[in-house]
Amino acid sequence: MRTLTRTAKAKAGPALDGLIGWQGVTARIPAEWNLGALGGDVRSGYLRVDDEHQPRLEVKWSNAGVNLDQALTRYLGQLTKKARRADKVEITRDTRLVSNRQQPGKRLECFSWQSHSQQAHGLIWRCEHCRRTLIVQVLGSRAEELAPLARGVLGSLEDHERDGCYTWALYGFCVDVPKEFELMRQKLMAGYLDLQFEQGRRRLRVTRWGMAQMALGARSVPHWVEIEYLRRRDVHWRAFPLQQEGHPAAGLGGERRRPFHWLRKQAEYLLRFRSAIIFSGKVWYCEPSNRLYAVEEVHARDRACWPRVADSIRCH
C-alpha cells in the first residue's frame, strides 16, 4: 500500500500550487517559481519563470504560420551552436512527454536535451483554436528528477482564452480579463502591480498594492482613495464607501476627462445630454492578504465589464 502511494506520488510529481498567466498563455507551476522576464505582446512574445536559483520555464509564442519541424530543428540547432564552446548538448526528439490526448486540438512535438550541468524537457505546438505556435521548455539541473515536474507543467499549459477571458497571473495575483482587451502598459514592482488594458475607447485598469496596512494607516479606504487618486488627471472621479464580501471598499464613479471638459459639461447640461463615456470601478482592502486591489474602467454607459473582472480576483 505504502509502495503504491509512493509510486503514485512520484508519478504525480511535485505540487503545482502556483499559476502563471500572461497574454493568454497559462501554466500551473510550483508556488516558489516566479515571473523572471517577459516581452512582446499577444501576437508574439516571450515569458520566463525563475526559481530561487535559475530559470525554470521558458515560453515563446508567435501567431506567424511556421512549419513546426523546421522551427524545432532551427531552435535546437541554435541551442547546440550556443553550447558548443562550453559543453556538448545531447538532444532527443519526439519524447512523448505530453500526449495529444492531454492537449487536444494541437499539433505537438516533444523534445528534451541535456548538457553537462543542465537538462530540459519541452514541446512545440500549433494550436488550431487560437492559431498560435508555442515553444516551451522546463529547465532544471542535470541531477534533478525533472520529467514528472515537466510533465505536470507542460500538461497544464494553455494558450487561449477560457470563457472569453485571458487569465493574467503573476506573483500570486490572478485576474480574468475579457479577451478583446489588449495590454497596453504594465508596472511590475515590488509591492505594486498595475496592468492597463485598452479596447478601442474602453480602458480597463487592474492594480494591486502590497503592505496595505501601512499604506492605509488609520485612514478608511475612501479616504485613502481620495489621497491616492489626487494625481489622476485622466478622469474626473469621486469615491464613496462600499462593502465587498466583508472587505472595506470604496466605489469609484465619474467621467473621462476630455479637452475643454468644463465647456462640454455646460453644453451637455444645457442640452440635457448625459455623457456616454463614464468612469467606474472599486477599490477594496483585503485584510487577510494585507493588500489593496483596484479595478476601474472607462466605458460606455451600460457596457461595464469591471464587476466581472473584480469578481474574478481571489484576493485571499
Place this chain on the structure above:
Amino acid sequence: MLKRKRNRRVSRDEAFAAYPVRNASLPYERLDTGEVSITVNRRRDGWARLLALVFVVPRARQIVLDQVGSDIWELCDGAHTVRDIVNHVIAKYKLNRKEAEVSLATYLKNLGKRGLVGFAVPAKEGKLTHATSEH
C-alpha cells in the same frame, strides 16, 4: 601599485547568507511614531572643515526611516542573515518572496552605499569577513 583593490564579488547565495551589520559609529533612536532616526555626523577632517566654512553644512543630519525600513534596520544587528530578514518581511508584511527579495536587496544596497550598514560574509573557513557586496 597603481592597481585598485577590487571588492570581492559575492554570489547570490553568499549575498543572502551575509549578515548586515549597522554602522556602529552612527547613533540612532526609535521615535514615538515607531520610526528610526539615524544621526549622521559631518566628517571632521581638514577638507570637510574647510568646505563647511565656505558652504553652510550642519554638524549632523538626521535620516528618518519609514516603518518597514526601521524594522529592517533593527534586524541589521549581525545576528540575522539577509535571508532571515527576507523571511521576516514575508511573514510580517505578507509579501510574495520575489517581491520581498527584490525590495530588500535594493534597500540594503542603498544603505550599504551610504555607509549605514556593512555586510559580513561567511568565508570558506566559516569565519565572518567584511565585504561591501552588491546583491
